[in-house]
Amino acid sequence: MSTRVKKKIEYHSLNVLTWLIVALVVFPIFWMVKVSLHTNGEILQGITSLSIPRPQWLNYKNLWETINFGQYFKNSLIICFSTMVVSCFLAILAGYALARYKFPGSDLFGISVIGTQMIPGIMFLLPIYLLFLKIKDLFGIPMVDTYWGMILVYSAFYTPMSIWIIRSFFVSIPKDLEESARIDGCNRIQAFVKVILPLSLPGIIAMCVYIFLTAWDELMFAWVLTTTPEVQTIPVGIRLFVGQYTNRYDLLMSAASVVTLPVIIVFFLSQKYFISGMTAGAVKG
Amino acid sequence: MSKKRISLIMLSMMLMVGMFLSACGSSGGNNGAGNQNGGAAANETDKNTNNSTGDAPKEDVTLTAWIMPNSPKPDKDFLTAMKPYLDQNPNVKLNVTVLDWGSAWTKITTAATSGQGPDILQLGTTWVPAIAAMNGIEDLTDLVGEVGGAENYLPASWKTTMIDGKSEVYGVPWFVDARALFYRTDALAQAGLDPATAFKDWDTFKETLSKLNGTEIEGQTMTAFGVPGKNDWNVPHNIFPWIWAAGGKVLNDDNTQVVFNDKTALDGVMYYTGLANEGLVDKASLEKNSSQIESDFSDGKTAVMVSGAWMIKNFATPEEDGGVAGKTAAKNYGVAALPAGPAGSSTFIGGSHLTIFKGSKHKEAAWDVIKFLSGDEAQLEYSKLSGQLPAKKVVMDSLKADPNYKALVEATDYGMSYPSIPQWGPCETALVKYFGNIWDIVAGVSGTYNEESIQKQLGDAANEVNAILNQ
């Protein structure tokens, strides 16, 4: 009897704790959206209540008029999506190679893949910029301020970590499945496409979310490698915007909401796959 | 898969690697005669011959201009100011890219290194010598006569178009950033103070502030003085006027040695920071930046602040256009020069210059645009649009009809600027750091506030700046 009561109390208090944490975690995001719906005057007076008396949708209109967010959005989407596709492709190939073959140099390759993450971005910012100019000189292909230049850099940046993520998924798929497919007459590639890929789909989705969000977040290289609004990404747009309106927190928070909310919506739609994807693959590290 | 295909792959791999190696070799090897920066260097000898200007260019040109966020809608305002020119010269197309002060250095540095950049480049006054030394911008010495040359501009502003000790001119002043005191006339009246004498010198200033402290207007209690602290982009600009007024200087006369850590300079810093330490400044303001201080003033939280011409425009702009015309402060403010210290009055003169990027392929057209922007009408127009003080003296004087502008324009007579040396950028980076530490001490979050602790920060700053000067 007493243990049942104890269990019940425990169950409910843990639930309360859980929802408390949820509230704490979501609060800053709520606050961001809330502040974006106030006038600058109200913000400067200090906001302490949770209600929004007169939502200022005008802030969003102003925002849209002052900065061409549509264009930044489009650029970010194109660059991040292409990066996702390219990185995903490369990581699947390399991850599979690392998971299934212990070839001479595989350890070295695996470690240098991690090693690339140790190079501080600031160290090769200038060299990459100059390299891009060099490529244009040598081959006549413009790289700075182009979509493909950004996609190239980002793909190279995010492939290494993705390799490690996807590798663990491949490792967790039993080899027998593949072998039985080959006995059924598939060649290696077919076995890979027909057996391995479908099984690791959740992992691939998880990896794609990871790549997309990381690319969506990159600021330093986008800042230097793009110069015109036709190519600049959202982080650059936000940075320019912050630089111009250091004190207009109404506009700043609207801008912050505008960049965050779409991602949250997409995330909510895909989180089922993402979480189950992670659940399937994280075991083997 | 056959052997052939593998060797093909190997071959292409080797080719790729070879390509990178050769790219490495050439970027390291023949840079002196190279196409980007080297080319610019080679141009040095005959730079003046290739940009002799004639009539407005007739063939189609697309110019790129990099500007800073000088106004709330920087690119639109710039294009509005340029409209008469673009209408007259339909062959010229103008692309405007807006950078922001915080991160513009990264972009300008990479552009100057590679020679790939805009045609027209707006530079802060303190940046011109550095970018000139980087060989990033054109020498305009032979051209500036066409816009009137030195006598048309404020000496403190013109000085910064050149490198100290040299005669080459690298830019044309576009607008001027000058600071003055903004005060609440109603608060002064309530405290029984006369604006004409209240801000005369350091003693009266402090007295005025103590009387203003705690004034209540419309039920709101005011702190006397609004001062931004460390989290600001103006940290050195806020402090140096007080050092200058105390008789201190930044560097010695031949720019080889720091002197801003001597006793007179310390007096200036102690006076200014002392105002905050004595409770005449709300310590909460010490974590704010300039624009937050400006909002505090507009909101009636402070009675006095240091600001510039853009605030006059802001007070005249209605709320729906992003201004603060509706506030009580907007109808009850006045402008006065900074109080005179032991060595007289002083204020900081900054602003921006227009320069021509060295790698530009349209230097003549770019100069034509700069000439247009230096014309009286364009100067006035852009000043109105951006709320910045025009750089040309005639145009500046024409604003004097408004008493607030008058005080501001008169304050520019005492204008000072930093030494115009290529190393100033790094020096300022160092100053931002140590002056920031000083504000931390004043705010009471790091050590005790006294002459020794402040002197120590100035000494550390001096060491670092000396090291930069002598590198």
Add this chain to the structure above:
Amino acid sequence: MEAPRVAESPKTGNSFGTRFKKGFKEYRVAYLFILPTFLFMILVHIFPMIQGIVMSFLKLNQFTLSQYLNAPFAGVKNYFDLLFNESNPVRQGLGFALRNTAIYSVVVTVSVMVIGLLVAMLLNRDFPGRGIARAAMLLPWVVPSYVVGVLWGFMWQKEGIINHILVDILHVMADKPFWLIGQNTIWAIIIPTVWRSWPFIMVVFLAGLQTIPDDLYEAAKIDGAGRLRQFFTITLPMLKPVIAVQLLFQIINNVYSYNIVAMMFGNGSGYPGEWGDLLMTALTRQTFGYWSFGVGAAASFILMGAMLVVVGIWYRIFRSELRAE
């Protein structure tokens, strides 16, 4: 791995060349698969890194920048100044950054792992609304880091909402403290980072927890093991591979953290203060603020070396966890 073992054939005096040739034949698919990544790495990582290393031996400042790799050779001076020259202001500035980065990385990494694990265990139960709670907790991870900087910078203000909650509502503190200046700065950058990073770790741990077979716990219960002992004898060991990889990701992310701090203090141009400056903000200032590209590159390279040592230690500790099968 079955197939490779066959190929790793006889250790009979075959020369490396023939072994490699044979290996290459056997593993051509593997080599083909890593080839594109390999090329990308050379182009975007290795090649620029070599230039970076060259830069670190040059006297590369604003006067010599336009010569780039032809700038005057400085030998090991940049390295010497950074490591041994105590009067060098650069070194002093990096000292603070190093200390802060150490505190920041350790505190963030540990907090993220601990919070992530505890909340994952909290969520690994059945309760109404579990799916919503799980998704909601993941939200901070979706907020871009530059937005995190701006948002928290706003909330940390002295008259901001955090002080309001702490002082006016909860009465945890008597006076409203400064968060954006002085020593508190380190918390002002740690907390947002933790806020943004832990959800991801949480999901990974949650995934790990769900794969631990229940019968392990049942067996432990029969043996009379308490909850705490179950945690230390079953949960932790079973999660070790996950912890290993996440630990590495966290260390790397935190040591190279830049966006949040840069956006919180002056949009990248300000000085975050003696307690807010991190290695990345300091190196960026060194490179693009002081224009001493050589010193910046040298510092980057030292950091890289140090981090490789850290990774080496990590690899030694967790080696057994990382084996493919």
